[in-house]
Amino acid sequence: MILEAAMLQVKQGMxxxxxxxxxxxxxxxxxxxxxxxxxxxxxxxxxxxxxxxxKWETLEDHTVGFRQSKEYQEWKKQLHHFYDPFPTVEYFENVQL
Known part of the structure; x- marks a missing residue:
């Protein structure tokens, strides 16, 4: 399992x-x-x-499966105009303790 973490800054008043x-x-x-x-x-x-x-099953499920899909184009159309600056995205994996 991969955890995608995106820090988002939405334009003031939106x-x-x-x-x-x-x-x-x-x-x-x-x-x-x-x-x-x-x-x-x-x-x-x-x-x-x-x-x-x-949370994604694999990194590729996000970076390839989602980001290269027609669904992502719709996601982008709906949400990306709210952000300034563009989000920072990082990926994490669980540390077994």
């Missing part, structure tokens, strides 16, 4: 519209092969800052 649009766009990502779950967290200390966490 937060409510973003959250509503994200709810709808969630249907897109949750339908993709390899998708496990996702959550969107709103930052308490910085207005417009969000953390998106998505």
């Amino acid at each position: 937060e409510k519209e973003y959250e509503e649009t994200f709810r709808e766009a969630s249907k897109i990502i949750s339908s993709m092969k390899g998708y496990i779950t996702h959550e969107l967290q709103r930052c308490i200390g910085f207005k417009g800052k969000y953390l998106l966490l998505v």
Whole structure:
């Protein structure tokens, strides 16, 4: 399992519209092969800052399966105009303790 973590900065004054649009766009990502779950967290200390966490079965399920799909084009169309700057995305794997 891979955890995708994206730090998102939404343009000032667009937060409510973003959250509503994200709810709808969630249907897109949750339908993709390899998708496990996702959550969107709103930052308490910085207005417009969000953390998106998505669990994928494999890295390629996100980087190839989702990012190179027609569904991603729709995701991008719905959400990317809210961000400034463009999100930073990093990937993590569980450390067995």
